[in-house]
Amino acid sequence: MSGCGDDNGGGGEASPGTTAGNTAASSPAQTNSPTNTGGLTEDQAERKALLPSAEVSYDKAARTAVGEVPGGKLTGIELRNGPEWTAEVAAEDGTAHSVRIDAVSGKVTRSGAEADQDADDKRELADRLAGAKQTWQQAARTATGKKSGTVSSVQLDDDGGALIWSVDVVTTGDWDKTTFDIDAASGKIVREHVDRD
Secondary structure, eight states: OTTSOOSSOGGGSOOTTOOTTOGGGOOTTOTTSBOTTTTOBHHHHHHHHHGGGOOSOHHHHHHHHHHTSTTOEEEEEEEETTTEEEEEEEOTTOOEEEEEEETTTOOEEEEEEOSSOOHHHHHHHHHHHHHOOSOHHHHHHHHHHHSOSEEEEEEEEEETTEEEEEEEEEOTTTOOEEEEEEETTTOOEEEEEEEOO
16 A cells, blocks of 8 residues: 555654653654554554455556456556545556556446556566566466455566566454565465554
């Protein structure tokens, strides 16, 4: 989800002007500090508010997005505030299309080719998709097989030359987000990171 914390682990430092022993002077605007939402951080509270409001699941939204682009293949989808699913779908020639789906009604609210794509961009995207032997569905099943929860994002990425599907799974109760990086060729989990912010 957009704006749901970072992976730099920096949530434990005191705010400017405070000391470790002077917590009463802490700023309430700290991004990763627990809020008045039952001890949840702002990011956890955002996930708690956003996920239940999305009546359309990631897989249904993804299928809708793919259906908007003739011969399309999903390269990414993410739940954002609104709530809406924002998807990237590649046409057969590698042209990237942005498709937005209302996460309550399931209807497409906007769809079109992304601007400023040249032949190299299209070829690169088509090559990435050709190299992905695992589908987005398989990657999501691998992630949810490891951690039960709600998928909030699936993205095809190039990680230092290795093609991966990055899948975010949010668990209810604690509202933590676990990111699984799954090798797009073998289907094996190569990295797992829990974002408790």
